[in-house]
Amino acid sequence: xxxxxxxxxxxxxxxxxxxxxxxxxxxxxxxxxxxxxxxxxxxxxxxxxxxxxxxxxxxxxxxxxxxx
Numbered sequence: 001x002x003x004x005x006x007x008x009x010x011x012x013x014x015x016x017x018x019x020x021x022x023x024x025x026x027x028x029x030x031x032x033x034x035x036x037x038x039x040x041x042x043x044x045x046x047x048x049x050x051x052x053x054x055x056x057x058x059x060x061x062x063x064x065x066x067x068x
Contacts, residue, residue, distance in 0.1 A: 014048070015055045017041065019066060028063040
């Protein structure tokens with residue numbers, strides 16, 4: 001049986017979740033608050049923290065915002 005796997009599916013879901021969170025809370029969210037929210041959703045904080053730049057997210061002075 002052959003299936004088509006989208007290896008970016010998890011990345012897209014996480015990016016969408018972060019984007020929605022940032023947009024509903026203004027244009028910036030404290031980093032620890034975002035990571036705690038994602039932890040409650042089942043994501044691992046320690047894994048996500050160093051990879052935020054891969055999700056087009058920038059961290060400036062402890063605040064998270066979308067690039068662009």
